Structures are given as structure tokens and as C-alpha cells.
Amino acid sequence: MNEIxxxxxxxxxxxxxxxxxxxxxxxFMAVKENEKIPQIRECLPxxxxxxxxxxxxxxxxxxxxEEEGTPTNLCIPGADAVSRKLSEILGVEFExxxxxxAVVHCAGDCNFTQDKVEYSGIKSCAAAKLIFGSKxxxxxxxxxxxxxxxxxxxxxxxxxxxxAHINTRLCTGCGLCTKTCPNNLISLMDDVERVIVTCSNKDxxxxxxxxCKNGCIGCRKCEKVCTKGAIKVVDNLAVIDxxxxxxxxxxxxxxxxxxxxxxxxxxxxxxxxxxx
Numbered sequence: 001m002n003e004i005x006x007x008x009x010x011x012x013x014x015x016x017x018x019x020x021x022x023x024x025x026x027x028f029m030a031v032k033e034n035e036k037i038p039q040i041r042e043c044l045p046x047x048x049x050x051x052x053x054x055x056x057x058x059x060x061x062x063x064x065x066e067e068e069g070t071p072t073n074l075c076i077p078g079a080d081a082v083s084r085k086l087s088e089i090l091g092v093e094f095e096x097x098x099x100x101x102a103v104v105h106c107a108g109d110c111n112f113t114q115d116k117v118e119y120s121g122i123k124s125c126a127a128a129k130l131i132f133g134s135k136x137x138x139x140x141x142x143x144x145x146x147x148x149x150x151x152x153x154x155x156x157x158x159x160x161x162x163x164a165h166i167n168t169r170l171c172t173g174c175g176l177c178t179k180t181c182p183n184n185l186i187s188l189m190d191d192v193e194r195v196i197v198t199c200s201n202k203d204x205x206x207x208x209x210x211x212c213k214n215g216c217i218g219c220r221k222c223e224k225v226c227t228k229g230a231i232k233v234v235d236n237l238a239v240i241d242x243x244x245x246x247x248x249x250x251x252x253x254x255x256x257x258x259x260x261x262x263x264x265x266x267x268x269x270x271x272x273x274x275x276x
Contacts, residue, residue, distance in 0.1 A: 036065040036089060043085040044075060047153055049174035051076045051100075051188075064090065073097045076188075077172035079272040100173035100188040101270040102156075102166050106142040107198035107262060109161035112214035113137050119145075129182040137211040140200045142185055148177035154271070168268045191270040193242050194251060199262040202235045209260075216262045222254035238263065 041061040048056035052074035054063055063070045064086060072086040073095035080097050087094040119128050119135040125147040128135045135143050142163040149157040149164065156170035157177060166177075168191065178186045185200050197216065201208045205217030218236035230244035231254050238254075252265040 034062075034065040037061050039089050040064050040086060043078070043082055043089070045078050045082065045172075047077045047172070047174045047176075049077060049153075049176050050179075051173065051175045071095055076100050077174045079172075099191045099270050099272045100175075101168040101171045101191040101268050102173065102175065102177050102186050102188055103168075103196050103268065104142065104164050104166055104186055105196070105198060105200045106140070106163055106183075106185045107214045107264070108136070108138055108141045108212040109163045109214075111161065113141060113212040115162075126180075126182045134183070138201055138208075138215065139211075140183060140185075140202065141212065142183065147180045147182070148186060151176045151180045168270050171270050172272070173270055189242065189268070191268055191273055193245065193268065195240060195245060195255065195263065195265050196268070197238045197240060197262060198264050199237065202237050204236055208236070214260055214262055217260060219259050221257045221259055222263060225253050225257045 041057060044057040044061060046057055050056065052060045054060040054074075060070075060074065064072065072090065072092060073083045075082045075086075076097060076099065078097070079099055083097050084094050114137055115135050116137045117132055117135050119132065121127055121131060123145050125143040125145045128143050128145060133139055134141065144159050144162040144164065146159050146164075149159060153174060153176065154170050154172050156167045156172075158165055158167070164186070166186075173188055173191070175188050178184075178188060183200070189196070199208075199212075199214070199216040201212065201215045205219065208215040208217050216237050218233045218238070220233050222231050222238050223233055227249065228244045228247045230241050230248060231238055232241070233239070255261075255263040255265045
């Protein structure tokens with residue numbers, strides 16, 4: 001019995017000493033947190049999407065509290081409501097948020113293209129790309145296995161006819177889907193824009209036409225009819241310069257002239273603008 005006590009007592013004493021040291025250290029060496037950080041953090045939506053350019057909501061909150069001049073309008077999912085709250089807490093002028101929505105640059109569904117292999121592996125676009133490059137005939141197209149849908153916090157994405165579709169009315173513009181798509185088919189655009197190119201194939205027209213009937217063939221018809229020079233064919237693919245698009249006197253002329261119908265014109269307003 002004595003032998004056990006002799007072994008246990010020193011361990012207990014050492015434990016007590018260490019506990020006291022840790023308590024004292026936590027009191028005297030603690031770094032005081034800026035009292036505004038919890039207030040700011042409470043205003044942010046908690047998506048941790050990184051759309052603000054910081055490592056999640058905590059990083060943005062810390063920057064706002066401690067780095068003078070950090071803009072209050074960087075939280076795209078939070079939109080104007082969050083920007084207004086932040087400006088009130090920080091005592092700075094309100095800054096408008098440019099609301100954004102995600103759009104898919106692929107319309108090659110089951111009606112326009114087909115798979116080149118029968119994929120039966122993990123239901124993941126990233127996995128299919130690693131194994132086959134792409135399971136579809138078009139190497140640039142949507143694989144439709146739902147990686148983007150699975151990361152969307154607002155349930156704005158669904159898979160229909162083999163490709164991803166985004167309901168912009170539910171989209172907060174967090175951008176998580178843009179980072180997830182292995183073919184980089186999804187991008188964010190200002191939700192006031194009305195025209196998108198629903199293709200990402202950069203092959204020559206003849207090759208594109210073989211793999212997808214709805215792909216851009218680089219015919220330049222859209223480029224020729226656009227009086228503002230807002231659309232150009234770059235690397236065999238139509239690209240829109242949205243800084244020039246608002247000046248268009250005939251919105252949608254590019255879509256009407258598109259040989260394959262890969263240019264879409266619609267109201268892509270996001271959830272924040274619809275609520276307003």
C-alpha cells in the first residue's frame with residue numbers, strides 16, 4: 001500500500017502544480033479580444049464561403065474590427081442588410097453590395113450530348129474526372145454527378161437531364177459551387193446581367209459540334225451583330241464583356257443570331273434582389 005502511495009502522491013502534486021501554472025498563465029498571458037469582433041461575427045451569415053476574400057466569417061470579422069479601411073460590403077451572401085449592420089457597428093458610411101448569382105456555362109443535357117462511358121464509381125464529378133477526364137463526350141461539359149449541388153447551402157442547385165441547373169431566385173452568390181466544379185463550369189456574375197453563354201468548349205467548331213449540338217462553334221455571328229462590341233469569340237468560344245452589355249440597344253440580338261442556341265437571355269435576379 002505504501003509503495004502505491006509513494007508512486008501516486010508525487011504524480012498528484014505535479015498535476016496540481018501544472019494546473020495552477022496553467023491557470024495563472026491563462027490570466028496573465030491572455031490576449032484580449034477586440035470587443036467588436038463578437039458583434040460583427042453575429043451579423044455575418046456564417047456561410048464561411050470565402051466570397052469576401054478572407055478565411056471565412058471569423059477572418060472577415062477580425063479584419064473589420066482590427067484593420068482600418070476594410071470594406072463593409074464584401075459579404076455577398078449577406079447583401080445590403082449585412083453591410084448596413086456592419087457600417088452601424090463600425091460607425092462608417094454604408095457601402096452597397098454588388099449582389100451576384102452563380103451560372104452554369106453548359107447546356108449540354110441529355111437532349112444535346114451523351115456519355116462516352118457508363119460510369120459506376122463514386123457519385124462525384126471530381127472522382128469521375130480523375131478516372132476518365134470526363135464521363136461525357138464533351139470534355140468541357142457538366143458531368144452531372146452533383147458535387148456543386150452537395151455544397152450549395154441554399155439548395156439552389158439541382159441535377160436535371162444530366163446537368164446542373166441553378167435556381168438564381170434561391171442563390172445567395174456564396175460561390176462555393178464555383179470552387180467545387182472540377183471543370184470550372186460555374187462562375188459568379190452580377191445578378192443584374194441578362195445574357196450568358198451556356199458553353200465552355202474551346203475546341204474548333206467541327207469538334208464541338210460532334211460532341212454537343214448545343215455547343216458554341218465559334219461562328220462569330222453573335223460578335224458581328226453586337227453593336228457595342230460586348231461579345232467576342234476567344235479561343236473558339238463566345239465571351240461576354242459585361243461592362244459593355246448594359247449599353248446594348250437590342251438586348252438578346254446575340255442570342256437570336258446564335259447558330260446553336262448556346263446564348264441565353266433571361267432574368268437571373270438572385271434571392272436578395274427578388275426580396276427587395
